[in-house]
Amino acid sequence: MSANVTTVSPTLMPIFAPCLTIGAYLLGVEVQGRWRSPILNPVLIAILLVGVTLRLCNISYGTYFSGAQMIHLLLGPATVALAIPLVVSLDHIRRGARTIFTALVVGSVTGMVSGYALVRLLGGSRLVALSMLPKSATTPIAIEIARSLGGVPPLAAVFAIGGGILVAVGINPILRCLKWDSPGALGIAAGTAGSGIGASQVIPQHPLAAAFAGLAIGLNGLLTAVLAPLISLSLRH
Amino acid sequence: MHLLRSYFVLLLCQLIGETLSRGIPLPIPGPVVGMALLAAWYIGRRTQPGEHMTRAANGLLAWLGLLFVPAGVGIVANLALMRSEWLPISVALVGSTALTLLATAWMMHRGERSVG
Numbered sequence: 001m002s003a004n005v006t007t008v009s010p011t012l013m014p015i016f017a018p019c020l021t022i023g024a025y026l027l028g029v030e031v032q033g034r035w036r037s038p039i040l041n042p043v044l045i046a047i048l049l050v051g052v053t054l055r056l057c058n059i060s061y062g063t064y065f066s067g068a069q070m071i072h073l074l075l076g077p078a079t080v081a082l083a084i085p086l087v088v089s090l091d092h093i094r095r096g097a098r099t100i101f102t103a104l105v106v107g108s109v110t111g112m113v114s115g116y117a118l119v120r121l122l123g124g125s126r127l128v129a130l131s132m133l134p135k136s137a138t139t140p141i142a143i144e145i146a147r148s149l150g151g152v153p154p155l156a157a158v159f160a161i162g163g164g165i166l167v168a169v170g171i172n173p174i175l176r177c178l179k180w181d182s183p184g185a186l187g188i189a190a191g192t193a194g195s196g197i198g199a200s201q202v203i204p205q206h207p208l209a210a211a212f213a214g215l216a217i218g219l220n221g222l223l224t225a226v227l228a229p230l231i232s233l234s235l236r237h
Numbered sequence: 238m239h240l241l242r243s244y245f246v247l248l249l250c251q252l253i254g255e256t257l258s259r260g261i262p263l264p265i266p267g268p269v270v271g272m273a274l275l276a277a278w279y280i281g282r283r284t285q286p287g288e289h290m291t292r293a294a295n296g297l298l299a300w301l302g303l304l305f306v307p308a309g310v311g312i313v314a315n316l317a318l319m320r321s322e323w324l325p326i327s328v329a330l331v332g333s334t335a336l337t338l339l340a341t342a343w344m345m346h347r348g349e350r351s352v353g
Contacts, residue, residue, distance in 0.1 A: 017307075021303070021306050022303065024306070025302070025303045041302075042302055043302040043303075043305055043306060043309060046306045046309075047306055047309040047313065048313075050306060050313075051312075051313030054310070054313075055313075061310060061311060061313075061314035064307070065307055065310070065311070068306075068307035071303065071304060071306070072304065072307040074297065074304050075304045075305070076248075076268045076271075077244065077248055077268075077297060078298060078301055078304055079251075079266075079268035079269060079271070079272055080247045080248075080250045080251050080254070080268055080272050081247055081272075081293070081294035081297045081298055082294075082298070083250075083273070083275035083276040083279070084275075084286045084290060084291060084294035084295075085294070086272075086276050087276055087280060087285065087286055088285065088286065088291075090280065096348065096349070099344070099345060099347075099349060100345070102344055102348060103341050103342075103344035103345045103348065104341070106341065107337050107338075107340050107341030107344070110336050110337050110340040111333060111336070114329075114332065114333040114336045114337070115329055115330075115333035118325070118328060118329035118332050118333055119322075119325045119326065121325075122324060122325035122328055122329065123324075123325055124322045124325030124329065125322060128325065128326060129329075132326070132330070135330070135334075136337050138266065138269065140264075140266040141265065141269075145264060148264070154318060155315070155318055155319070157311060157315075158311070158312050158315050158318070158319070159330055161305065161309050161311070161312055162330055164305070165309070166330070166335075167334060167338055168302070170334075170335070170338065171338060174335075174339075175342050178342070180342045180343065180345070180346040182345070182346070182349055184345055185341075185345035185346050185349065186342075188341055188342075188345050189338050189341040189345065192341045193334055193337040193341055194334070194338070196305060197302065197309075200305065201302070203298050204299065210298065216341075217269070218269050218272055218273060221265060221266075221269055225263040
């Protein structure tokens with residue numbers, strides 16, 4: 001169909017997509033370095049730049065995504081690599097185990113209940129509310145849980161990633177303002193509320209924040225998987 | 238070669254994790270199971286990760302944000318899905334994310350202060 005002609009040849013896509021993605025991200029890092037504003041988050045800037053470029057060049061998201069697999073697939077080993085800061089900080093985690101576990105459970109339940117309840121209170125459909133419920137878990141968990149609860153999996157992905165970006169943008173100014181920004185609080189809060197994207201903001205800041213964020217991503221994923229079906233049953237409205 | 242060995246271990250843990258996650262009745266992704274396995278391996282042997290593994294892991298984690306960009310662009314592609322309920326969606330996403338962040342950080346702050 002002539003209407004769907006793209007400006008980039010398909011054979012070039014596996015190189016074009018990574019170039020575009022890495023270039024946009026580097027530009028985002030540069031912009032944040034220059035203006036030092038948390039709103040100018042490199043992930044957010046890169047997503048917007050790539051999105052606009054795809055629209056201008058008339059490239060479908062599916063075509064871009066299959067071309068960008070080289071980058072996307074590294075998420076797997078990178079997630080496994082979160083074990084390393086965790087092991088290095090094991091003594092800190094052991095000493096704070098009770099605090100960490102309490103914060104995780106409170107954060108996890110707050111995220112699920114408030115996500116569902118706010119959508120319903122504002123007149124949103126139950127379908128959207130069920131897709132919002134698991135949004136604080138890491139994206140693949142959120143997608144699967146939304147599916148099993150009867151929500152919309154692509155919406156769940158959007159909410160999980162969107163929430164992660166909000167955490168990446170907001171966590172430093174908000175916690176600094178409240179003077180709650182210890183490396184432990186930053187790490188657990190980033191991993192619990194914003195999973196991987198939230199963690200990517202605090203990991204370079206402190207090794208302990210990296211360890212706690214990795215732990216929080218794993219445990220909040222587990223808690224959400226176990227608690228979401230129970231919570232959705234108790235929230236019938 | 239040592240760096241290559243570290244990347245091999247990370248991928249192998251993911252592969253074992255993906256295989257195990259299919260047998261678990263909960264939707265836990267393979268890489269998360271792999272992370273737990275690798276951590277359990279070091280903890281069980283009472284060893285710390287070596288220099289090369291630390292370099293390999295830090296190398297990947299230094300630009301973790303970049304790795305989320307391809308999936309994140311999907312938001313732009315799925316914007317149409319949200320058109321009819323944009324108000325409850327945007328308020329709930331911002332409000333619930335802020336509440337989760339504050340509740341978690343507050344509990345950590347309280348707990349850390351009482352331990353000293």
